[in-house]
Amino acid sequence: MTTGPWLIAGLGNPGPEYAATRHNIGFLVIDVLAARTGGSLARHKRGHALVAEAKLGTPGSMQRLVLAEPLSFMNESGGPVSALMAFYGIEPDHLVVVHDELDLPFGALRVKLGGGDNGHNGLRSIRRSIGTGDFLRVRAGIGRPPGRQDPAAFVLKPFSAAERADLVGFVDRLADAVESLVEDGLERTQNRFND
16 A cells, blocks of 8 residues: 655755755755655656655555655745645645754754754745644754854855765765655654664
């Protein structure tokens, strides 16, 4: 039996100039999930996003996934997310948002339900667009900027050489956490992944 669907939205900014930046770690996770499930990201006809439809699980317990990378800039992520939720009939409890998190050190991961936006413009936009903050979040730690560097500039910079050495493993772990959320639920995922 197939249940769902789940919308997995990875946040980032469109365009090659942003592809390798800290703010785009959500896109990297969606790329991995699409590769794992054999999905192919393509422009959606209604939602302003790249989307791949996929399935996760085993026969008898398949979950339908909609993997999405909004094509708006980060601070307007809510429009594409709400459009996809409407198109696929997805409720907020089946929305998972993967995003960068300044308040966690690089490589740390936290999974949670609800909460504020903590200054994250993508989360603020989604909450405003769908009318609630009660959706699942996979928070990818990118750390605070060094010295007095502006956080807004820091998130738009590429990962450091040291970070890049660990980035593939970190993104894989984030993708594992998304899969666990869908298959095993919040509590088991938090127990397994939260640093």
